[in-house]
Amino acid sequence: MFSGHVNNVAYVRYAETARVNWARNIGTHVDRANKKAWINLLGSTGVGLILKSIKIDYKFPMTAPDKISVYHKLSHPPPAASSPASSSYSSFQLDVLILSEAHQRPAARCHEDIVTYDYQLGRKVKTLPPFMMDQFRKTWELQEESRRTWGLKVKEIEHRVRGLETASWDRADAVEDMGSSGS
Template sequence: MRLLLMRQLPSSVSISLQHRIPRHARSYSTPSGSDEPATASLNPRWLADLRARIGKCISFGLKAEQTKEAGSILQEIALDWRGLVAGSEGFLTEKNRRGLYRQEVVWGEMDSMGHVNNVVYNRYAESARVNWALNFANVLDPTHKREWSELVTPTGIGMILRSIKTDYKFPMKYPDRVTVLHKLRKRPEPNIDHFILDVLILSELHRRPAARCVEDIVVYDYKAAQKAPLEPFMVEKLQETFELQEQAKHYFGNKVLDLIGRVRKLEKGSWDRIDAKEDLGSIVDL
């Protein structure tokens, strides 16, 4: 799955979006020249591996300043792991952008194999897609609440799922919680009557994607019984959303690379040196 190349935003668009991006995100530098997220070449378990690498550094002993740095890195990972994992791919993780957030996996969603049944993942994606649209109605563009709300009903201009493709990354089990996020694959153009949404289903227990979906959405006029273009104000809001996705991808991508660099620096000052000795503790004679 490839993402679009980050483009230089027109000044007018940048100004209009500034209030939607956290201040620290706007001040963070972004890389250029690549349309791949920073985590594309990393092991899917990269976040867990990063914590394990810090643990190894601690086992070889750290100086006071290094211990403080290790604690700072672990705290950043714990507080914003969704941003690091999903934001670095362009998914928006803020409260008013989430489809599902920390929803409990219930025992009855497992099948006879003791895993969450495959069809449940698609239900997660469906429920999150409805909430994704309602976020525009209730928070992001309440001026057009009725029109956004109708997208998830068969009463006017609505969304129809033409197809869904699901890739299962590992089998989830009860107990766990899921966060489900949607993002636009391409920047919407005027008069569009269909679009693609990428879906990320995150396991909170494992802090990595349990499944990925691709949803092909058709805009349909139920009264006229035919496809219809999105309203211009909807296209504008979706375009703004896409630009925010691109900014998030590069901000969190840089943050991931920075954390990896900081952990590597700790390694060079602990176990990865000539005189390194693992601290196995002391044995007391009884």
């Protein structure tokens, strides 16, 4: 088993493998009606996905052995079906979080720019296939709903913490315990 520093190029592999699993899982578990089309995006025989660019912000140097979790989400909302921009929406961006299980913290954050490419025609596709656009719109709405839900929970926790601070520190008779250094 490998042990030691995880090379930076490994993070690109982690993101790529997770992106492939992300697309496969959408077809397998979310959009079963278009499963074959989602799976075909992963090959090079028809319309496929190509990583145009990736930006990685490393948060700390991981060492092996370590287990990771990798999460993808859409960076931006896809245009509405009625929008003129939807006819020229040929790429999409994903935000990626790579978590170290051993350290219980982010090891890296990535930003991927993905284009759709027609391997038979040998060129970039002018617009994402309709099944992708539909699913991306649904996914964006779910992301936003989750963001709102968890945002409210975070605000509630912050409110409770502030209440504890107010009750214990923001009093005229509050005294900080200096421990042994105060004597």
